[in-house]
Amino acid sequence: MKVLPFAGLVGLASLGSQAQVPLTASPPSVDTVVVTATRSMRPDAATLREAIVITRADLENAGTQSLADILLRRAGVEIRGTGGPGQPVGLMMRGAGTAQTLILIDGIRAGSATVGTTSIENIPIELIERIEIVKGPLSSLYGSDAIGGVVQIFTRGKSVPHLFVSAGYGEDSDGRVAAGVTGADQNNSFSLSAGGRKVDAPSATNARSFCHDEDRDPYKNAFAEAKYSRKLWQGETIAVNTFYSRGKTHFDGCPDDLGNRHDDLNDQSIFGAGITSSTEFYPGWTSRLSYGFGQDEIETTGAFTSNFRTRQNQITWINEFVTSPGGVALIGLEGLRQEVSSNSAFTQDHRDIGSIFGGVNETWQNQRLEASLRYDRDDQFGNRTTGSFSYGVPWQGVGLVSTTYGEGFRAPTFFDLYGPASDFYQPNPDLRPERSKSVEFSVRANPGSAWGWKATYFDNQIEDLITYDFATMSSQNVARARIKGVEASVNGTYWGVRIRGNLTVQRPEDEDTGYRLQGRAKQFGTVDLSRDFGDWTTGLSVLGSGDRFDSRNESEASRLPGYAVVDARVRYRFDKRWAVDVIATNLLDKRYETSVGYDAPRRGVFLKVTFDAF
Template sequence: MKTCVSTVRLAVLPLALAAAFPSFSQTQAAPQLKEMVVTATRSAQPLSDVVADVTIIDRERIERSGAVGLADVLKRIPGIEISRNGGPASTTSVFLRGAESRFTAVYIDGVRIDSQATGGAAWEAIPLALIDRIEVLRGPAGAVYGSDALGGVIQIFTKRGETGFAPYADAGFGTYDTRKLGAGFSGASGAFDYALGLAYEKSDGFNARTIPTQNPDLDGYRTESANLRLGFQLNKAHRLEATYLTSDSNSGYDNGLGKDDRNLHKLQTLGLNWQAQWTEAWSTRLSVNESSDRYETKPSPYLTLTKLRGYTLQNEFRVGEHLLTAALERKEDHLENAPINQGRSQNAVALGYGLSHQAHTLQLNLRHDKDSEFGGKTTGSAAYAYAFTPAWRATASAGTAFRAPTLYQRFSEYGVPTLVPESSRNVELGLHWTQGASSAGLVAYRNKVDNLITFAAAGPCKSSFGCYANTARAEYSGATLSATHAIGGVNLSASLDLQNPRDLGTGKQLARRAKQHGTLAADTRVSSWLLGAEAQFSGRRFNDAGNTQVLSGYTLLNLSASTPIAKDWTLLARVDNLSDRKYELASTYATAGRSYYVGVKWAPK
């Protein structure tokens, strides 16, 4: 308990300071182009017009983070925690506002990814090196995206070609004999734009399981990935675009004393898009896409393959301050996991209305999904924002969402075909302040989930060990505070999450989620150097649903520095976990100790 209390004290101090800083602000940042976001409504709109709780992570922030995996970037923003069974290539869960990892809908360049075996995206298989931008939407979005988005949505984008020709190459070396190589180019010529990226990473890793019953060896990994994005402007009104991403990873894990296994993971996405601007007010977008998630273990035999297909036709009508959207969507899911060879489909119609009038912003969405197995499911949402001064804005929203059971939960030996979808009801209130480059915000939320699927006692399934069942109810409630400010040439940012993710049946805290977690970061320029420092902190968690296995709280300190070293060349150096803190994200699984990384990047301008 002492660790948890000290962690909270450490968290509250920087938040209090950061929230106080705006009163000292005397200047405002120069006007900038409006930053656009698409995740909130599936339509491009200025971030300032978005009512939903959204965070944008650009490529510069990703590179400065020096992170080894996507989850390591995500855990540094408000509302997100992670759990991991060892190193960066091992099984990873992402909890958005405390919700289950399978409750976050994930898209790469608009292509949905998911596993119908485990439920949710395979975070460890997504190559961070190829990501150009990430948009994180906190809060249920079922009325826009359909099944899966009970906790939120994370959209991942690769680079799009722009005017000219822009090659790049990078290389780096770090602790655990980690080696990284990357190269690519992007550009545009006339009506044609293109982007290609290649990445390779290898690490000897560390001993992920230090308990006596497992091998005392290094659990390393290797990943190879590539992406391609092509666009062609047929004429002023019509554009075609194709995207492709592939990632192969091979990682080791212990399977007993003297026994090692390999995780072989392959993720692929393919998207084809057509956009038409019929008139100044009316536009259409047609998307056809496919993704596959193949996971295999050797020499212990296990193989599962999920294939997803999606078809979306969306129309947008912009009339003055009004935006109306109408979409037809079809999703097809298929799982091969012997002896399972099953599929299902969902057809949906979605309607949306947005209004931005002076101090008022309104967003309404309604969607009906018809599942080939469960029949119809209707979801809706309403969100409103009022800017009562140029600097202050209040928001309120409510919405419903659902997730259909995975094909594994229904048709494996532990499966029950009569399982029903998990469903949620969410309400949230927010208060936001922005002045120039400074900001502060508070968002409070409550998300209740019914028919939560858990692993229960033996029953109607084939296994005598246990069966999946709709036996639980959960509530994810809490508040997120965040602030940014620049003072004396130092850019400060901080966030604090106070949450209570709990099982409503037992009253217990949900596994591997803390009641308090947050970050504090600062960066400044000294001559040609950009220097940064960051603290990440988390309170006590429990490894199990019964709250008997305690995972202690922790605080991590990370340092970074970058500088130009020659024309078109940049040096990046980073130290993570400076104090060499020993902590666990999952019981009996080790995490990285003090880690160093040094890299160089060549990018002509």
């Protein structure tokens, strides 16, 4: 007998009173392996800089429609949107700015060196196999940009034969298709997938925007990825990969000099390709040599025309050594060349960075130690040395207690340094990198505990913030910020109901003015509930946020009220291969903004059919 799914959703609300019901668990497996936290493959339970892991199954079950929505539902993560599908999105972790979080795709830097951000709005969830999120400064392993943390996206691919096809349709003629295949034998594996999306989205702006136009702002996206790896002989593997995503987004252009309005278009593409050779010289010593190429290009047409392209060539050599049954050490060399081009002249169009870094991860007598150190030589601003240190001990009967000190920095963008001059902007080649110091204290559940949980206090100080100075009409190192806060998360199962929740309370302050940092809320969090009823799976999630100011001086006109958004989802599996999903977003049709003049998406319903053959 089938159980009606929406009846199951209603029943979720009554479970809190069932105190006599036994508790069971569904926290992440203790065998989960992560690479982002230490740049080496380590069990998540063996790292002090915890990595949040989002698997393909999590993406399928979440009922969210974009990468931004997935990230937003994790502790410490905020999103500033500018409208609907394809419109620019800003990612902030623990109060750090959009340009202060490093985003990697299959290990390749994916951002723009002209403006310093990554267009995550053009990375569809259909392209993603797995995501790892590590919060806090990680420049001691990755160099520039890793002040708020690192988000690494792994594109589709499995180590077993697999075929998938999905198609969906929803509100605003939102159509999506995706398909892919993977294969493997004893020595070879490959992956190939592609897809696209087309949606006739409503206007991204509202009447509070000077550029508002009532027309619609359609969005189109096409993407593909391919991977191949071969085991050449015992201990030697070579792998190649590539990915591509292109988005075409219409937006409301501001009136030109004659007062005419235009329907502007952003045509943006992200491309990456890499090759990696992994060699085990002898047991306990593994060497990885890799080359990666990343390109971000955006062309804007309409009232004004512009074109910006970033190319990043990076070569990395990492040697990893097993130092003890629970310990690993690594040393690496890295070279990065960043090049920009544009229809506007830059006084300098490239820079080279050479780096050496090392790290240790040790366990002895139940104590844990992690440390890393990196030296960067940038031909634009000179030298930068950053370090990180973590120490953890077990708390009998409770969990693991740890403390972390970390340093980060962000190099100025090419636009800040060498961008085209105008009557309103002058580049500043004397800018220094932004730099940060962070302290963190945390306690988390022991691996294999009935419930997974973690609580963290963080204190991040950022100096030499790069901001626009109206007096000089250029960017200057004039600001300081301090972000202090507490975040807590929990996940487990209660009488068959999977429960995941998190809450962040923070104080993101501009220390020069005493005002709150632009676009940050003081508190935000999510709760997600889901349960299986035979072949049916139902889910309900609530996302809440306090108010924020879309200005640097907390002007009342820029105040954006807090909000709560409810989403619901239902999945029905015909058999092991076929599934149908119905997803309702913003179920209560809440009207809210995360940036002044840009409405968040209204209520929508999406239907998706998926075929999976394993």
